[in-house]
Amino acid sequence: MDVVNQLQRQFIDNSASLHREGFLDDQFTQLQKLQDENSPDFVVEVASLFFEDCEKLINNMSRALEQQQGVDFKQVDASVHQLKGSSSSIGAVRVKNICVAFRSFCEAQNREGCLRCLQQVTHEYSLLKNKLQTLFRLEKQILAAGGSIPGVE
Amino acid sequence: MASENDASSSSSSKKLGEDQVNNNKNLNVLVVDDDPLIRMLHDTYLKHFGLEPQVAENGKKAIDLFRLGTSFDLVLMDKEMPIMNGVEATKALRAMGVTSKIVGVTSRGSPCEMQAFMEAGLNYCFEKPLTLDMITFVLKDFNKGDDDDDDTDN
Numbered sequence: 001m002d003v004v005n006q007l008q009r010q011f012i013d014n015s016a017s018l019h020r021e022g023f024l025d026d027q028f029t030q031l032q033k034l035q036d037e038n039s040p041d042f043v044v045e046v047a048s049l050f051f052e053d054c055e056k057l058i059n060n061m062s063r064a065l066e067q068q069q070g071v072d073f074k075q076v077d078a079s080v081h082q083l084k085g086s087s088s089s090i091g092a093v094r095v096k097n098i099c100v101a102f103r104s105f106c107e108a109q110n111r112e113g114c115l116r117c118l119q120q121v122t123h124e125y126s127l128l129k130n131k132l133q134t135l136f137r138l139e140k141q142i143l144a145a146g147g148s149i150p151g152v153e
Numbered sequence: 154m155a156s157e158n159d160a161s162s163s164s165s166s167k168k169l170g171e172d173q174v175n176n177n178k179n180l181n182v183l184v185v186d187d188d189p190l191i192r193m194l195h196d197t198y199l200k201h202f203g204l205e206p207q208v209a210e211n212g213k214k215a216i217d218l219f220r221l222g223t224s225f226d227l228v229l230m231d232k233e234m235p236i237m238n239g240v241e242a243t244k245a246l247r248a249m250g251v252t253s254k255i256v257g258v259t260s261r262g263s264p265c266e267m268q269a270f271m272e273a274g275l276n277y278c279f280e281k282p283l284t285l286d287m288i289t290f291v292l293k294d295f296n297k298g299d300d301d302d303d304d305t306d307n
Contacts, residue, residue, distance in 0.1 A: 027282050027284075030284060030285060031194075033285075034197055034198065034201055034285075038200075039197060039200075042197060045193070046190065046193065046194065049189060049190040049193060050190055053188070053190055081233065081260060082188060084260055085188060085191065085233075085260040085281055086188060086190045086191070088260070088281055088282050089190060089191055089194055089281060089282040089283075090190070091282075
């Protein structure tokens with residue numbers, strides 16, 4: 001089988017599974033549609049910004065929840081709110097859903113609940129980052145082999 | 154001239170955007186949001202429609218731009234921002250006599266919060282994430298004066 005065809009098949013399969021397993025929703029598809037000759041790296045750039053955001057916000061939440069003198073739940077909530085905003089803007093639906101639950105625990109000032117959500121959000125973000133980086137690698141390989149990226153349905 | 158195909162399908166929104174490009178080149182747009190990811194996203198969305206938006210990180214910076222004499226036809230205003238949030242900024246702009254179209258964009262979707270934001274003086278309020286369809290809708294407003302005849306198919 002042609003190398004380009006194989007890579008394209010892998011790309012389609014990876015993409016489909018990201019959607020099927022609920023990692024990404026239609027918002028991500030909209031972003032892919034925005035990518036063109038004028039902004040050929042748009043999706044990678046948006047994803048990178050999102051990963052940076054995640055890391056910074058997860059660190060903030062972690063530090064806030066570790067405070068021995070008493071957790072400032074408003075501060076935690078502010079970070080969760082921001083993460084919810086960025087994740088829904090990129091279509092990272094699993095991360096966003098955890099943020100929704102996370103905010104309830106902040107409101108209830110439930111430290112255990114917050115810590116559990118923090119763990120889940122960290123896990124989901126890592127999974128998504130891995131899968132997206134694989135997808136982007138496949139894109140690069142397809143282009144390097146002279147192929148084109150399969151259209152977004 | 155294609156008329157029936159692009160009535161409702163969002164997959165043709167790209168084509169719709171391209172049609173709008175020529176109508177929108179003269180519109181001045183300001184994106185106000187503290188999140189660089191959102192600023193980048195909205196900036197790219199708007200460029201897709203042929204617009205070159207300016208950006209501001211918070212409400213105070215947006216107001217400063219207006220005070221300097223820059224005028225904008227359209228402002229995309231985030232609600233939650235440090236230093237000065239979207240509600241305060243919108244109220245201040247209206248108090249200054251600004252008549253630009255101000256569109257609120259918020260992560261908080263509760264009806265009460267959106268209502269409060271609207272009451273500050275918005276023209277529209279959308280929940281994040283902003284989509285191409287929402288922008289198309291807002292930009293249509295600017296073309297309404299010329300295009301009344303084209304709406305018969307809707």
